[in-house]
Amino acid sequence: MSLEFEVIQSAIKNQRRSEIRRWRIVLIFVFVCLASLTLDIATGPSMLSPSEVLNALLLADDVEAMTKVIVFDFRLPMALMALSVGAALGVGGAEIQTLLNNPMASPYTLGLAAAAGLGASIVIAFGSFGLPLTLAVPIGAFAMTMVAAGILFIFASIKRLSSEMLVLAGIALLFLFQSGLSLVQYLSAPEVSQQILFWLFGSLTKATWENLFVTSVITAICISLLFKDAWKLTALKMGEERAASLGVDTKKLRLRVLFLVAVMTAVAISFVGVIGFIGLVAPHVARMLVGEDQRFFLPLSMVIGAAFLSAASVLSKVLVPGALFPVGIVTSFIGVPFFFWIMLSKK
Amino acid sequence: MSNLNLKKLTIVRGKTHTARELSLTFEKGKIYAILGPNGAGKSTLLKAIFGDVSLRKGEIEYQDKTLYKTRLGEWRKPIGYMPQDTYVSANLTALDVVLLGKLDSLSMHLNESTLQAALKVMEKVGCLDLAQRDIQSLSGGQRQLILFAQVLLGSPDILMLDEPVSALDMYHQSVLLEHVYQETKKRGLITIMVIHDLSLAAQYADELILLKNGTIRAQGSPSKVLTPDKVAEVYKVDIERLFDSNGTPVIQPKRASSTHC
Ligand SMILES: Nc1ncnc2c1ncn2[C@@H]1O[C@H](COP(=O)(O)OP(=O)(O)O)[C@@H](O)[C@H]1O
Ligand SMILES: [Mg+2]
Numbered sequence: 070m071s072l073e074f075e076v077i078q079s080a081i082k083n084q085r086r087s088e089i090r091r092w093r094i095v096l097i098f099v100f101v102c103l104a105s106l107t108l109d110i111a112t113g114p115s116m117l118s119p120s121e122v123l124n125a126l127l128l129a130d131d132v133e134a135m136t137k138v139i140v141f142d143f144r145l146p147m148a149l150m151a152l153s154v155g156a157a158l159g160v161g162g163a164e165i166q167t168l169l170n171n172p173m174a175s176p177y178t179l180g181l182a183a184a185a186g187l188g189a190s191i192v193i194a195f196g197s198f199g200l201p202l203t204l205a206v207p208i209g210a211f212a213m214t215m216v217a218a219g220i221l222f223i224f225a226s227i228k229r230l231s232s233e234m235l236v237l238a239g240i241a242l243l244f245l246f247q248s249g250l251s252l253v254q255y256l257s258a259p260e261v262s263q264q265i266l267f268w269l270f271g272s273l274t275k276a277t278w279e280n281l282f283v284t285s286v287i288t289a290i291c292i293s294l295l296f297k298d299a300w301k302l303t304a305l306k307m308g309e310e311r312a313a314s315l316g317v318d319t320k321k322l323r324l325r326v327l328f329l330v331a332v333m334t335a336v337a338i339s340f341v342g343v344i345g346f347i348g349l350v351a352p353h354v355a356r357m358l359v360g361e362d363q364r365f366f367l368p369l370s371m372v373i374g375a376a377f378l379s380a381a382s383v384l385s386k387v388l389v390p391g392a393l394f395p396v397g398i399v400t401s402f403i404g405v406p407f408f409f410w411i412m413l414s415k416k
Numbered sequence: 417m418s419n420l421n422l423k424k425l426t427i428v429r430g431k432t433h434t435a436r437e438l439s440l441t442f443e444k445g446k447i448y449a450i451l452g453p454n455g456a457g458k459s460t461l462l463k464a465i466f467g468d469v470s471l472r473k474g475e476i477e478y479q480d481k482t483l484y485k486t487r488l489g490e491w492r493k494p495i496g497y498m499p500q501d502t503y504v505s506a507n508l509t510a511l512d513v514v515l516l517g518k519l520d521s522l523s524m525h526l527n528e529s530t531l532q533a534a535l536k537v538m539e540k541v542g543c544l545d546l547a548q549r550d551i552q553s554l555s556g557g558q559r560q561l562i563l564f565a566q567v568l569l570g571s572p573d574i575l576m577l578d579e580p581v582s583a584l585d586m587y588h589q590s591v592l593l594e595h596v597y598q599e600t601k602k603r604g605l606i607t608i609m610v611i612h613d614l615s616l617a618a619q620y621a622d623e624l625i626l627l628k629n630g631t632i633r634a635q636g637s638p639s640k641v642l643t644p645d646k647v648a649e650v651y652k653v654d655i656e657r658l659f660d661s662n663g664t665p666v667i668q669p670k671r672a673s674s675t676h677c
Pocket of ligand 2: 458459460578
C-alpha cells in the first residue's frame with residue numbers, strides 16, 4: 070500500500086518537474102521578446118543605445134526631447150506591432166495546425182492572406198468610397214479575409230468533411246484569391262499595380278498607436294478565448310472520433326477556433342500586409358520544445374511568433390544600414406534557412 | 417429501465433449490410449463478447465451504439481434516452497469507447513493521454529487529486545512506468561494499455577472495447593481483462609467487447625454473441641455458443657473443444673493438413 074503510494078508520488082513529482090521545465094522555456098522566450106523589443110526600439114536611422122531606450126521607456130527625467138519623440142512617436146508603435154502581429158500569427162498557425170491535424174497548414178495555406186491581398190488590391194485599384202486610403206485598405210482586406218473564412222466555415226460545418234478535405238478546400242481558395250489578385254493587378258495601371266505590390270510586402274511602418282491598439286486588443290481577446298479551450302484542443306489532437314468520445318463537441322470547437330483565428334489573422338494582416346512563414350515555423354519550434362499539451366503549446370507558439378517577428382524587424386533595419394527592408398521579405402529570408410536547420414538537426 | 421436496447425437495427429455501409437434487423441439487450445453488470453470473422457460488422461455495431469454510424473432502420477435506447485432523439489453529446493456521456501485503431505498522432509505524453517479521459521475535470525493547473533486518479537489507474541493497468549513517454553514512441557500493445565486507462569478514468573456506465581487485447585502479451589491480456597471483469601461486477605457496468613480469442617471470451621464474458629454478415633448466428637453462455645458445429649459454420653474452421661479445470665471451454669483450431677503430412 071505504501072509502496073504504491075510512493076510510486077505514485079514520484080510519478081507526480083516527475084510530472085511537476087516536466088511542467089516547470091516547460092514553463093521555464095515559455096519564460097525564456099518572454100525574455101527574448103523583451104530583449105528584442107528593446108533592440109527594435111534602439112535600431113533605426115538614428116541609433117539609440119539600449120540604456121537610452123530603457124530610460125525613455127521608464128520616463129526618466131534626463132532623456133532628451135528628441136529621443137522621446139523617436140521612441141514614443143515612431144519606434145514604439147512599430148516595435149509593439151511586431152510583437153502583437155507575431156503573437157497573432159504564431160497562435161493562428163498553431164491552432165489551424167491543431168484543428169486540421171496537419172503540420173503543413175497555416176492561415177496562409179488556407180488562403181486567408183491571399184484573400185486579404187485581394188481585398189486590399191480592390192480598394193487600391195477601384196477606389197475607397199471616399200474613405201482615406203489608410204482606413205479603406207485595411208477594411209477591404211479584412212472584409213475579403215472574412216469572406217474567405219466564411220467559405221471555409223461552410224466547409225468546416227459539413228459534418229462528414231475530413232480535415233484533409235478542409236486543407237484542400239483552403240488551398241483551392243488560395244489559388245482562387247491569388248488569381249483574383251493577379252487579375253486586379255493586370256487590369257490596373259502600372260503605378261497602381263506598384264502600389265498594390267507595396268502593400269503586399271508586409272511592413273510594420275504602417276503601424277500607428279490607433280491600429281496597434283485595435284490589433285493588440287483583438288489579438289489578446291482571441292488568444293484568451295482560445296486558451297480557455299486548451300484541454301479540448303489537446304483532446305482534438307487525439308483525432309476527431311476520439312475527441313468526440315472524450316466529450317468534445319468537435320463541430321462547435323472547429324467553428325469556434327476557425328472564427329477566432331480568422332478574425333485575429335485578418336486584423337493583423339489588414340494593418341501590416343502579408344507576413345509569411347511565422348504561422349508555420351513558430352508552432353513547429355514550440356511543438357519540438359514542449360509538445361502539444363496546449364497549456365504550454367499555445368503560449369509558447371505565441372511568444373515564439375512574437376519574438377520571431379520582432380527579431381525580423383530588428384534585422385530588417387540593420388542588414389543594410391540606412392535601408393529599411395519590408396519585414397515580410399526578411400521573415401522568409403531568415404525563416405527558411407532557420408527552418409531547414411531545425412528540420413535537419415531533429416533526431 | 418437501465419438496459420441498453422438495440423431494436424431491429426439495420427445498418428448499411430457502402431454496399432454492405434453490416435446489421436440486418438438486429439435486436440439485442442445488454443444488461444448491467446454483465447460482460448458481452450462480440451465474436452465473428454473479419455468484416456462481420458462488429459466494429460460497426462460499436463460505432464453505431466456510439467452514434468458514429470447512422471442507422472438505416474431501428475432504434476437504440478438507454479435509460480429514458482433514444483439515440484438521435486437526444487443530443488449526441490448527452491447520449492455519449494455515459495459511454496466509454498475504445499476504438500479498434502489505437503494510432504495517435506500527437507506529441508503528448510502517455511499521462512496527458514490518460515488525463516484526457518476525464519476532460520471535464522481538467523483545469524489550467526492540474527490539481528493533485530486529478531493527477532493521482534490518473535496515475536492510480538495507470539498503476540492498476542500496469543503502465544505507470546510509461547507515464548512520461550511520448551505516446552507516439554509506444555508499441556501497439558502499450559498504446560492499448562494507455563487508451564484503456566484513459567477510458568477507465570472517465571468512469572463510464574457503458575464500456576465498449578473494440579479488440580482491446582489484440583496486441584497485448586499474455587500477462588497484460590489477463591491484467592486488462594481481469595480489470596474489465598472487476599469493474600463490471602463492482603460498478604454494475606454494461607460491458608461490450610469485441611474479441612477474437614474465443615478462449616479468452618469464454619473465460620471472461622457472461623454472454624457471447626456470434627456475428628456474421630450482420631446477423632446473430634448464436635447467442636448465450638460460452639458453452640452454449642462455442643460448439644464445434646457453430647464455430648465451424650461461422651468461421652469455416654474445424655475446432656477441437658477442450659475444457660479447463662473450471663469447466664470453461666478452450667477452443668483450439670485443427671490444422672487443415674494434420675491428417676496427411
Ligand atoms: N467506411 C466504410 N465504408 C464502406 N464500408 C465499410 C466501411 N467501414 C466498414 N465497412 C464494411 O463493413 C463491413 C463490416 O466492417 P467492420 O464492422 O469494421 O468489421 P469487423 O467485424 O471486422 O469489425 C465490412 O465489410 C467493411 O468492409
Ligand atoms: Mg473490427
